[in-house]
Amino acid sequence: MYRETTIASTATAPGEGGIGIVRISGKDALSVGNHIFRMKNGKQFGEVPPFSMHYGHVADGDTLIDEGLGVFMKGPHSYTGEDVVEIQIHGSMAALRRTLRLAWHFGAVPAQRGEFTERAFLNGRLDLAQAEAVMDIIRARGDAALVQAETHLSGALSSFVHGVRDKLKDLITRLEVTIDFPEEDLEDMTLQEISVRLQPIGADLQRLIKRSETGRFIRDGMRTVIAGRPNVGKSSLLNALLQEDRAIVTDIPGTTRDTIEETISVGGVPLVLMDTAGLRRTEDQAEKIGVEKTRHFLEQADLILAVINGAEPLEEEDRKLLARLKGRRAVVIVNKSDLPAAVTEQDIRSIAGSVPLVELSARSGRGMDSLEQELRHMAEGQDAEAGRELYLMNERHMDLVRKASASVERAEKSCMAGMPADCITVDLSEAWNDLGSITGETMDEELIHSIFSQFCVGK
Numbered sequence: 001m002y003r004e005t006t007i008a009s010t011a012t013a014p015g016e017g018g019i020g021i022v023r024i025s026g027k028d029a030l031s032v033g034n035h036i037f038r039m040k041n042g043k044q045f046g047e048v049p050p051f052s053m054h055y056g057h058v059a060d061g062d063t064l065i066d067e068g069l070g071v072f073m074k075g076p077h078s079y080t081g082e083d084v085v086e087i088q089i090h091g092s093m094a095a096l097r098r099t100l101r102l103a104w105h106f107g108a109v110p111a112q113r114g115e116f117t118e119r120a121f122l123n124g125r126l127d128l129a130q131a132e133a134v135m136d137i138i139r140a141r142g143d144a145a146l147v148q149a150e151t152h153l154s155g156a157l158s159s160f161v162h163g164v165r166d167k168l169k170d171l172i173t174r175l176e177v178t179i180d181f182p183e184e185d186l187e188d189m190t191l192q193e194i195s196v197r198l199q200p201i202g203a204d205l206q207r208l209i210k211r212s213e214t215g216r217f218i219r220d221g222m223r224t225v226i227a228g229r230p231n232v233g234k235s236s237l238l239n240a241l242l243q244e245d246r247a248i249v250t251d252i253p254g255t256t257r258d259t260i261e262e263t264i265s266v267g268g269v270p271l272v273l274m275d276t277a278g279l280r281r282t283e284d285q286a287e288k289i290g291v292e293k294t295r296h297f298l299e300q301a302d303l304i305l306a307v308i309n310g311a312e313p314l315e316e317e318d319r320k321l322l323a324r325l326k327g328r329r330a331v332v333i334v335n336k337s338d339l340p341a342a343v344t345e346q347d348i349r350s351i352a353g354s355v356p357l358v359e360l361s362a363r364s365g366r367g368m369d370s371l372e373q374e375l376r377h378m379a380e381g382q383d384a385e386a387g388r389e390l391y392l393m394n395e396r397h398m399d400l401v402r403k404a405s406a407s408v409e410r411a412e413k414s415c416m417a418g419m420p421a422d423c424i425t426v427d428l429s430e431a432w433n434d435l436g437s438i439t440g441e442t443m444d445e446e447l448i449h450s451i452f453s454q455f456c457v458g459k
């Protein structure tokens with residue numbers, strides 16, 4: 001089987017860098033390491049204490065490839081749980097490639113995507129949720145995502161899952177007793193008791209699902225769509241937020257046609273800003289496609305920045321946009337406040353209701369600080385919770401918790417309706433199983449392998 005093999009790959013990203021690392025893991029790591037790395041002190045890995053760094057050279061016969069440091073980490077106290085040798089040389093693609101080829105020559109095989117972490121999982125060093133957290137740390141785009149991924153890695157998600165599963169198992173056991181000894185009054189009492197016990201479990205799962213919506217923002221960024229009529233200053237606003245001339249600004253309506261996407265970080269949360277084509281009816285083919293795209297993005301947006309030209313009375317398209325903001329996360333931006341006002345707050349509120357509203361001039365920069373404050377406020381709402389509370393950070397976990405929550409809800413209803421105990425057991429077992437897939441306890445090897453194959457090489 002493949003755990004019989006010793007794997008090797010670079011652990012650092014391809015490209016030039018100060019340092020590059022070749023990692024070797026498996027039962028022959030020690031001998032492979034000793035074949036390719038010559039310590040200055042003439043000793044070998046295995047003769048020197050493990051977990052100590054040693055200066056030396058990677059050598060191919062008499063040819064020195066590069067100088068560097070080597071370390072031997074003895075299993076099971078290594079990342080993979082196996083013997084591991086890591087060699088740090090200069091971050092040169094050529095030197096790393098030659099070192100790797102040597103490792104392969106002396107018996108290692110190329111590591112597959114995520115195989116180091118997969119081995120860590122198979123050797124019980126991490127559960128599946130923790131292994132996925134490792135990838136989330138690597139991919140984290142902002143501080144808040146990083147904090148949350150570290151929380152998962154430290155086992156917070158796993159212990160939540162264990163906690164819920166233990167409670168479910170307990171209830172399943174009780175129900176099984178009533179199935180085996182079906183005395184009428186015992187069953188009635190137990191069903192009521194079970195339903196009372198299920199309520200907080202269902203509520204915990206529901207809360208987790210709600211919070212996780214926010215988790216997605218932290219990880220992937222809040223999709224923030226800048227929308228409005230042509231010429232109201234959307235591109236000017238994007239440029240002002242980025243503090244660079246990213247989008248073309250002209251006084252010709254219909255300047256922006258294709259969507260422009262740039263990310264800024266606000267209070268640790270990435271905002272993926274999208275400048276869009278101005279909303280209007282048009283016969284121009286390219287612009288028309290642009291406007292359709294805008295409408296599509298508006299539907300999908302996590303946050304809408306609805307831009308109004310404050311120096312002109314509201315038009316039909318403004319009204320339509322404002323009317324779409326109800327129940328959405330949005331800020332109305334009354335732009336061009338350097339010009340005499342033609343729109344009142346009342347005009348806007350009568351359509352959009354109590355949405356936050358900021359007056360500013362994207363051209364002069366006046367009022368931009370109020371907008372930034374408003375955005376920070378929205379983002380920090382997410383961020384503050386992120387530090388304290390547990391979120392689900394990926395769709396796989398989200399799906400499983402949703403399914404488990406639905407099963408628990410079904411079981412609750414069945415209890416209330418006085419259904420037979422075995423009906424309820426089926427639903428509870430399903431929830432128990434689905435939650436177990438988060439930590440990998442109830443999954444087959446093939447499925448697990450497919451999850452690791454989405455990881456990067458070298459991790």
Ligand SMILES: Nc1nc2c(ncn2[C@@H]2O[C@H](COP(=O)(O)OP(=O)(O)OP(=O)(O)O)[C@@H](O)[C@H]2O)c(=O)[nH]1
Pocket residue numbers: 228229230231232233234235236237248249250251252253254255256257276277278279335336337338339360361362363364
């Ligand atoms: N006076 C004033 N003019 C502004 C302000 N913001 C933008 N403008 C001007 O308004 C015009 C349109 O600006 P854009 O940023 O291109 O507007 P847009 O909404 O992106 O327009 P489209 O891409 O055509 O939909 C330009 O001439 C800008 O200089 C502002 O705060 N005050």
Ligand SMILES: [Mg+2]
Pocket residue numbers: 234235236247248255256275276
């Ligand atoms: Mg524009």
